[in-house]
Amino acid sequence: MRFYEFESKALLAKQGLPLPAVSRVAGTPAEAGAIAREIAGPVVLKSQVLTGGRMKAGGVLFADSPDECESAAEKILKLEINGHAPRGVLVEGRAPVAQEYYAGVIYDVLAKLPVMIFSDMGGIDIEEVAEKHPQHIAKLHFSTILPPSDFRAKELVSSLGISGSELNRLTRIVAQLARSFTQYSLTLAEINPLARLEDGSFICLDAHVDMEAEARDRQQAILEELGIGPDETRQARPPTPFEIRGAQIDAVDHRGVAGNVVEFDGDLGLVIGAGGGSLTLFDAIRRHGGKPANYCEIGGNPSVSKTCELTKLILSKTGVRKIAVMMNVVSNTRVDIVARGVIKGVIESGYDPAHKIAIFRIPGSWEQDGFKILSKYGVEYCDRSVSMFDAAGRAVAKMQQA
Amino acid sequence: MGLFIEVQVAPEASSKPAVVKKLVEVCPVNIFGEREDGGLDIIESNVDECTLCELCLDATEPGAVRVIKLYDQGQALERSA
Amino acid sequence: MSILITRDTTFIIQGITGREAVNVTRECLDYGSKIVGGVTPGRAGREVYGVPVYDTVAQIASKTRVDGSIITVPAPFARDAAFEAIEAGIKTMVIVTERIPRGDVAQMVELAKLRAARIIGPNCLGIISPGEAKMGGLGGRAEDARKAFSKGPIGVMSRSGGMTTEICNTLTAAGLGQSTAVSIGGDAIIGSTYAELMPLFDADEETKGIVIYSEPGGPMEADLARYVKEEKSRLPIVAFMAGRFMDEMPGMRFGHAGTIVEGKADTAAEKIQRLEEAGITVAERIEDIPALLKKRLA
Ligand code: SF4
Numbered sequence: 001m002r003f004y005e006f007e008s009k010a011l012l013a014k015q016g017l018p019l020p021a022v023s024r025v026a027g028t029p030a031e032a033g034a035i036a037r038e039i040a041g042p043v044v045l046k047s048q049v050l051t052g053g054r055m056k057a058g059g060v061l062f063a064d065s066p067d068e069c070e071s072a073a074e075k076i077l078k079l080e081i082n083g084h085a086p087r088g089v090l091v092e093g094r095a096p097v098a099q100e101y102y103a104g105v106i107y108d109v110l111a112k113l114p115v116m117i118f119s120d121m122g123g124i125d126i127e128e129v130a131e132k133h134p135q136h137i138a139k140l141h142f143s144t145i146l147p148p149s150d151f152r153a154k155e156l157v158s159s160l161g162i163s164g165s166e167l168n169r170l171t172r173i174v175a176q177l178a179r180s181f182t183q184y185s186l187t188l189a190e191i192n193p194l195a196r197l198e199d200g201s202f203i204c205l206d207a208h209v210d211m212e213a214e215a216r217d218r219q220q221a222i223l224e225e226l227g228i229g230p231d232e233t234r235q236a237r238p239p240t241p242f243e244i245r246g247a248q249i250d251a252v253d254h255r256g257v258a259g260n261v262v263e264f265d266g267d268l269g270l271v272i273g274a275g276g277g278s279l280t281l282f283d284a285i286r287r288h289g290g291k292p293a294n295y296c297e298i299g300g301n302p303s304v305s306k307t308c309e310l311t312k313l314i315l316s317k318t319g320v321r322k323i324a325v326m327m328n329v330v331s332n333t334r335v336d337i338v339a340r341g342v343i344k345g346v347i348e349s350g351y352d353p354a355h356k357i358a359i360f361r362i363p364g365s366w367e368q369d370g371f372k373i374l375s376k377y378g379v380e381y382c383d384r385s386v387s388m389f390d391a392a393g394r395a396v397a398k399m400q401q402a
Numbered sequence: 403m404g405l406f407i408e409v410q411v412a413p414e415a416s417s418k419p420a421v422v423k424k425l426v427e428v429c430p431v432n433i434f435g436e437r438e439d440g441g442l443d444i445i446e447s448n449v450d451e452c453t454l455c456e457l458c459l460d461a462t463e464p465g466a467v468r469v470i471k472l473y474d475q476g477q478a479l480e481r482s483a
Numbered sequence: 484m485s486i487l488i489t490r491d492t493t494f495i496i497q498g499i500t501g502r503e504a505v506n507v508t509r510e511c512l513d514y515g516s517k518i519v520g521g522v523t524p525g526r527a528g529r530e531v532y533g534v535p536v537y538d539t540v541a542q543i544a545s546k547t548r549v550d551g552s553i554i555t556v557p558a559p560f561a562r563d564a565a566f567e568a569i570e571a572g573i574k575t576m577v578i579v580t581e582r583i584p585r586g587d588v589a590q591m592v593e594l595a596k597l598r599a600a601r602i603i604g605p606n607c608l609g610i611i612s613p614g615e616a617k618m619g620g621l622g623g624r625a626e627d628a629r630k631a632f633s634k635g636p637i638g639v640m641s642r643s644g645g646m647t648t649e650i651c652n653t654l655t656a657a658g659l660g661q662s663t664a665v666s667i668g669g670d671a672i673i674g675s676t677y678a679e680l681m682p683l684f685d686a687d688e689e690t691k692g693i694v695i696y697s698e699p700g701g702p703m704e705a706d707l708a709r710y711v712k713e714e715k716s717r718l719p720i721v722a723f724m725a726g727r728f729m730d731e732m733p734g735m736r737f738g739h740a741g742t743i744v745e746g747k748a749d750t751a752a753e754k755i756q757r758l759e760e761a762g763i764t765v766a767e768r769i770e771d772i773p774a775l776l777k778k779r780l781a
Contacts, residue, residue, distance in 0.1 A: 276696060
């Protein structure tokens with residue numbers, strides 16, 4: 001779950017990380033002008049968007065006077081970046097920078113530990129530094145059982161040959177970043193650039209943190225403090241109304257999962273599962289030249305009503321001509337329960353299951369009962385002797401006939 | 403009656419508050435409800451959720467509760483060994 | 484033989500009185516597994532299908548040998564449950580629970596490593612050594628598990644629990660039984676990766692070949708490729724990669740800073756290339772796996 005720059009900075013400031021003296025978000029050009037007057041010096045204005053490439057897109061501007069600041073703010077507030085409208089514009093004072101650094105913390109999923117990353121070449125893409133100047137990057141894993149310790153940060157920074165008061169100041173900052181990472185259940189905490197000013201002090205010029213969605217409950221206090229409501233999903237792309245409805249269906253009923261509904265342009269609705277099965281089936285449909293209308297993952301034995309509602313949602317989507325109901329051989333999801341839900345959904349939508357369901361391929365637990373239900377309604381089904389790939393092929397063939 | 407399942411309870415059983423309480427307790431998908439007068443309420447909107455778990459059969463006298471599979475020529479659920 | 488579990492493995496179930504745990508208890512017992520106790524705090528004295536319930540893991544471990552534990556408690560309690568099992572001296576934990584925060588998983592895994600214990604999962608369906616025992620929900624009811632899984636020479640590792648059953652069912656239908664199938668879990672950080680389980684399969688005389696199921700995201704396939712090359716594994720491997728369509732979906736790629744630690748092996752296409760370079764056969768379809776495997780075994 002992504003945070004805006006201003007939220008990231010507010011979060012890091014709680015651990016004592018140094019921010020510019022004034023760092024505030026303006027929603028209008030006039031507000032931006034007022035902040036500039038308060039700063040009474042050169043300012044930088046930054047679009048608050050949840051997407052990269054802000055600099056290139058013209059989302060970062062500089063101004064030397066409050067008037068200039070107002071007109072710059074106007075430009076930024078109007079500018080969409082990668083389809084994202086800005087949440088506001090962050091206005092900060094500008095100070096002369098002596099050197100830029102990079103500090104970040106992330107999980108190394110192979111070492112299964114968090115790793116601190118530090119570079120004395122900040123301000124550019126860290127991947128580029130890693131590729132072109134590997135000697136300017138240091139990485140160090142740290143324990144999740146011991147408290148994040150200063151000495152680790154010191155080892156990290158000094159490994160790039162940094163000493164003196166610079167080492168001591170940087171050690172504090174990197175250790176504070178690591179503590180924020182642990183304390184706020186982050187999956188990414190990045191300061192880039194971290195600037196040393198001409199007077200030797202340090203400030204975080206830009207910051208970026210991601211919080212793990214699974215930890216939202218635990219981090220509710222800080223989320224509330226930052227004003228991030230539970231309805232803000234912060235996905236890479238905002239969910240469509242169809243997807244929101246899908247999420248609602250999943251949330252109403254705790255029995256099983258009928259989730260991860262994603263909308264596509266095609267004409268074949270998919271009631272598929274579970275996680276891995278959905279990926280496999282979606283690939284198979286596309287390999288056969290089919291055009292999926294949606295992606296979804298059912299599993300964990302969803303209730304009849306949940307599957308029914310999901311089916312109705314998919315059938316209500318414009319352009320959907322038929323649905324295919326497919327899963328891998330199931331163990332904890334029941335074939336009969338899914339069959340009931342899907343057939344009910346088709347009937348309640350006013351269609352004939354025999355016609356609307358292109359294929360039903362869910363073998364496994366309670367399949368005898370499931371197959372009886374399907375036969376009664378004349379639905380074409382197959383058992384485990386038909387592969388997922390071939391079942392997908394049958395569905396696509398039916399679409400091409402129809 | 404649902405689309406797939408029908409649940410019938412013999413009057414001798416459904417009139418006994420103790421039996422009603424037991425049915426309400428055992429059914430994992432809340433098909434049985436208790437009316438204010440202690441009588442049995444079959445919650446129609448839940449009937450199709452029946453998992454055929456037999457717990458209602460186990461909780462009552464043989465023949466008191468019939469769970470019918472409408473998709474299987476009206477066959478009634480039987481207690482497995 | 485098999486890896487991780489046999490018919491003699493004794494294990495407990497933490498969270499045994501939960502709805503799904505009750506099912507798993509029944510399935511495992513019916514399959515022949517030795518469940519020596521269950522834990523649900525405050526419920527000591529009860530029984531679940533004849534398995535005695537205790538308040539703490541230590542109460543069981545002090546009385547009898549406990550080789551493993553299935554942990555199926557709600558996500559906020561999972562870390563504590565894993566710590567409790569590890570500190571009671573248990574060496575194999577299957578963590579079924581989904582949606583455990585990554586920091587908690589890292590802590591469990593770190594402690595397990597310190598105590599020379601192993602975690603499978605989280606977010607997995609466990610382990611099955613066909614004909615021996617199962618530890619977790621893999622395959623479902625014992626009768627269903629016997630249909631899909633059969634004893635034989637193939638080791639299976641899968642990031643998807645459901646696809647573990649699908650693949651083993653396909654192998655079984657083609658006459659290729661399995662030594663052990665492991666649902667390793669779908670989360671970013673898991674207790675045991677492909678490369679970490681490979682040495683166990685390599686050391687198991689009965690295992691003659693490996694099938695893996697993988698998905699885009701994460702560096703685990705690249706790490707397996709590295710293991711195969713560096714450690715000169717004796718086992719032929721066939722892999723299936725799901726989610727190829729995700730390569731064409733912008734916005735589903737993984738974080739920036741991630742790639743510098745993890746290497747740029749995120750997309751399905753790149754993973755397939757890495758696996759093939761290491762001599763791993765990549766199957767286009769699930770049903771192609773048995774023939775490809777037989778060719779490699781011949
Ligand atoms: S069989 Fe089970 S689910 Fe069905 S009515 Fe009886 S108790 Fe409820």
